[in-house]
Amino acid sequence: MKKAEQSFFEAVWEVVAMIPSGKVTSYGAIAQYLSTPKAARMVGWAMNASLNAKLSIPAHRVVNRLGILSGKTHFGQIDLMETLLQNEGLIVVEDKIVNFKENFWDPSTELS
DNA sequence: GGGTTGACGTGCC
């Protein structure tokens, strides 16, 4: 299921696509899963690229390490990301996921 | 090929 020629973006998209509903993860966690923890910024960029590519991946389930919706401004509508998360059972207050730790989904742990 | 960018992370003040 793994292609050798896929770029970072595609690898990130695969991981994000596997995030179960109601769960969230961080850019760093994804980057770490990809064995490139230093390239966490690329994950965010991949999200932006995915939106631009109109891919059907739950980019709203990816937040920064603090559980803050740092990328909400890229969803077209500011409240969209927050709305989607709350719709999945997450509690968002002040652009931050309150029960972030409880619903944190680490690909390195879940996917092994 | 070189410089800039970026939805981050960590460390330090």
Added chain:
DNA sequence: GGGCACGCCAACC
């Protein structure tokens, strides 16, 4: 505890 500065690496121009 909040804010600032540096580092990181891949894609873009």
